[in-house]
Structure formats: structure tokens, C-alpha cells
Amino acid sequence: MRPAAWTHHQVHQRVHAAMTAAMRADAHAIEGVLGQDDRLDPYSRRFAVDARRLVLACTAALTCVMAAHRPGDDPHGREICRGCGTPDCRTLHGVSDVLAAYAVRPAAVDRAEAWRRAELHFAAGSGPVPLVVEEFPDGFAVRRALDIGDDPSPLLVVDRETGALSRWPLVPFDVLVREYKRYREGR
Known part of the structure; x- marks a missing residue:
């Protein structure tokens, strides 16, 4: 149950x-x-x-x-x-x-949807924000195109399955991919 x-x-x-x-x-x-x-x-x-x-x-x-x-x-x-x-x-x-x-399941988030969610998050009502979106198997890493130097967690990860957003520190892309996989698995 x-x-x-x-x-x-x-x-x-x-x-x-x-x-x-x-x-x-x-x-x-x-x-x-x-x-x-x-x-x-x-x-x-x-x-x-x-x-x-x-x-x-x-x-x-x-x-x-x-x-x-x-x-x-x-x-x-x-x-x-x-x-x-x-x-x-x-x-x-x-x-x-x-x-x-009837196979009704949450649809996987695509690049356009990840971009839309990230822009809403970063803009916070202030208008469009230029973004850089990088795709990986479990989601999308998104950051502002213009550097915001004082942000301790400048990366936003949009989960491919759920669309959930999480903030991450600036790390090399391969490290982010590995750590996000561990994060999703609960380790």
C-alpha cells in the first residue's frame, strides 16, 4: 500500500x-x-x-x-x-x-521547455534574460549568458523527467553531470 x-x-x-x-x-x-x-x-x-x-x-x-x-x-x-x-x-x-x-505519463522536458522554465526562474518578473543551455542525459544545465559574479549557485539544472529546478555551484560540466546523477539517485 x-x-x-x-x-x-x-x-x-x-x-x-x-x-x-x-x-x-x-x-x-x-x-x-x-x-x-x-x-x-x-x-x-x-x-x-x-x-x-x-x-x-x-x-x-x-x-x-x-x-x-x-x-x-x-x-x-x-x-x-x-x-x-x-x-x-x-x-x-x-x-x-x-x-x-492509457499510458498517460509526465512528458519529458525538452530543451525549449527547460529554457522557458529557466528564464522564468532567472528573470523573476524582470523580463527576458539571455541564457546558455547545455543538455545532458538527466536534464539541462542553464546559466545566465551575462556573468553575475556574486551568485554562489549560478547554475540551474532543469530535470529532464520532472522539470524540477535545482541550483548548483559553477563546476566543470562533466562534474555537474556526475554529481547530478548521484543527486537524483539519492546518494
């Missing part, structure tokens, strides 16, 4: 992945391409055109379910699902199983 917080986190990651994929899709481009294609029957065409909106609606509904079935503690300090009052939430396990069966 997995703790309620772990199950909630897994469902959240999968729902967020589906929502992000739908939000990135261009509904007008899809409709434009499908409107010119006579190979699809009208029902399939309509479904494809509406798919983005349907996915967004379903993920929003699942977000409401997750808000009700979130982890908390019982009066004795044991972790439970707040919606069910039990340590093992059947609702979230069911949602998790369905999403896993």
Missing part, C-alpha cells in the same frame, strides 16, 4: 501531463488541417477537432477530484486521504490505474 501523498502526487503528475499536452496543442491548426482532410468521417473529424477541449475539461474535472481526495492526517497523526478518511484512497488508485493503462 502506497501512502496517500505518494498516490496523490502520481495522479497529479499524470493529470498535469495530459493538461499540458492539451494546452500546448493549437486548436486552430488542428481544425484547419482536419477541415481540409476528406479521409475522416464526420464523427472522427469532429472528435479530433474537439479533443483539446475535451482533454482540458476532463483534466479540470480530475483536478476537482484530487482537491477532495488529498492527503492529510487523522487525529492520531497517521496519513490518510481527506476525502475517504482511509489510509488507502480507492478513488485515486482507480484514477491512477486508468491513467497508467
Whole structure:
């Protein structure tokens, strides 16, 4: 049995992945391409055109379910699902199983997404920041293109699987790659 917080986190990651994929899709481009294609029957065409909106609606509904079935503690300090009052939430396990069966997983972060996340982090609302992005197997090392000399952790690593951000000191690239791998493995 997995703790309620772990199950909630897994469902959240999968729902967020589906929502992000739908939000990135261009509904007008899809409709434009499908409107010119006579190979699809009208029902399939309509479904494809509406798919983005349907996915967004379903993920929003699942977000409401997750808000009700979130982890908390019982009066004795044991972790439970707040919606069910039990340590093992059947609702979230069911949602998790369905999403896993249909291969809904968090999408790997690509270079463009790593750049976007790093720019938001470094800019902190002040506008665009020139960046240098270096890719490695577990993620992306990002630093400002213009040297900020007094920053003790000038490197930002964007995790390829989760998109999580972590700050690192300026070290040779091969050392960063090795140390980040150890960091991810919990060593």
C-alpha cells in the first residue's frame, strides 16, 4: 500500500501531463488541417477537432477530484486521504490505474521547455534574460549568458523527467553531470 501523498502526487503528475499536452496543442491548426482532410468521417473529424477541449475539461474535472481526495492526517497523526478518511484512497488508485493503462505519463522536458522554465526562474518578473543551455542525459544545465559574479549557485539544472529546478555551484560540466546523477539517485 502506497501512502496517500505518494498516490496523490502520481495522479497529479499524470493529470498535469495530459493538461499540458492539451494546452500546448493549437486548436486552430488542428481544425484547419482536419477541415481540409476528406479521409475522416464526420464523427472522427469532429472528435479530433474537439479533443483539446475535451482533454482540458476532463483534466479540470480530475483536478476537482484530487482537491477532495488529498492527503492529510487523522487525529492520531497517521496519513490518510481527506476525502475517504482511509489510509488507502480507492478513488485515486482507480484514477491512477486508468491513467497508467492509457499510458498517460509526465512528458519529458525538452530543451525549449527547460529554457522557458529557466528564464522564468532567472528573470523573476524582470523580463527576458539571455541564457546558455547545455543538455545532458538527466536534464539541462542553464546559466545566465551575462556573468553575475556574486551568485554562489549560478547554475540551474532543469530535470529532464520532472522539470524540477535545482541550483548548483559553477563546476566543470562533466562534474555537474556526475554529481547530478548521484543527486537524483539519492546518494
